[in-house]
Amino acid sequence: MTSLDHDYSQVMSSEKTTGGGKRSAPPTTPNKQQPAAATKKTRSDGEKSSEESATKQILDGITKLSERFDVQEERMNQISDKLEKNCTLVTKLTADVTEYKIKTVKLEQQVAKLNEEVTATKEKCKEQERYKRRWNLRIKGLKEKEKEDVRGIVISLLSQIAPGVPWDVRDMVDSVHRIGRRESQQSRQVIIQFVKRECRNEIWRLTKNCDVCKREGIRFAEDMIPEDRETRKLLWPKIKEARDQNKRAYFRGPFGFIENVQVFP
The missing domain is CATH 3.30.70.1820 (L1 transposable element, RRM domain)
Structure with a gap:
């Protein structure tokens, strides 16, 4: 057996004697390590599960909010349609009111004119009847x-x-x-x-x-016509009182006079 077959023995022998009789540290034996890939895989599965759960909750929340927004949007669209219709209706009503106001003003003017004509016609008829009587x-x-x-x-x-x-x-x-x-x-x-x-x-x-x-x-x-007789009835107390006071009081048609001054009911 050659010396190379026992090199390790020499090394061990030399370690014992190196450094003035001090023993040197034995060669380090590599420790057995845990598989890193297996540990990382277990942690990733948990995180993935938690992330998936959170993501699902977020997506569910977003879906519900989206549905609510859709409902609100539909309601807003309905309200907008109603407001648009009401706005159109109000615009039409405003135009109608303006038109009716113009017509009302014209009718009032016509009625006022007709009233004046009727009053004038009545007075003419009264005067004609007075003249005939x-x-x-x-x-x-x-x-x-x-x-x-x-x-x-x-x-x-x-x-x-x-x-x-x-x-x-x-x-x-x-x-x-x-x-x-x-x-x-x-x-x-x-x-x-x-x-x-x-x-x-x-x-x-x-x-x-x-x-x-x-x-x-x-x-x-x-x-006299009935209207003139009624006027005389209203004037008669004043005429009578003046006559009782020996004043000159008289009628001229429907008009009353005291001392040549016209009196009124």
């Missing part, structure tokens, strides 16, 4: 009888009131009739329509302070 006189207090000849009675009465007139009373009187409904306790008034206005005015003058009228208990008056 200036040929008439009323007799108040003339007793009414059954089957009377009211024209003959009035002609006889006028002949006594105006015996010296230069015309025939029968020719100057056109029509004579009573007005209103017949009542048993009160005599109706009599309307006399004359042919000529000058004859009517002369009779009207002669009836003032006439003894025949006082004896018969009758009174002649102007034939």
Whole structure:
């Protein structure tokens, strides 16, 4: 056996004697290591599982949020459509209101104009009726009888009131009739329509302070339209009060005067 076969023995021998008799450290024997790949694989599986769980939760949350956003978006779209329709409707209504306002203003102007025309027409009709009644006189207090000849009675009465007139009373009187409904306790008034206005005015003058009228208990008056009679009724208390105070108070048509000054109701 050669010396090379026991080199390790020499090394061990020399280690024992090296350094002045000190023993040197024996050669290091490599330790048995754990497989690194196996440890890394176990840790990666756990992390992967945790990551997958977290990712799944996040994805589920995102999906739910997305669904909620979709629902909200759909609702917002519906609301937007409704608002658009309402806006269109409001725009149309605003245009209609503006148009109706314009029409209303025009109608108000037309109505105002028509009212003015109606008022003017009424006044014209009243004036025409007033003018026509200036040929008439009323007799108040003339007793009414059954089957009377009211024209003959009035002609006889006028002949006594105006015996010296230069015309025939029968020719100057056109029509004579009573007005209103017949009542048993009160005599109706009599309307006399004359042919000529000058004859009517002369009779009207002669009836003032006439003894025949006082004896018969009758009174002649102007034939006025209802509105003028109502105005006179309202003025009568003032006229009567003025007459009681010995003031000059009188009527001229529907108007009242005290000491030549017009009075109002």
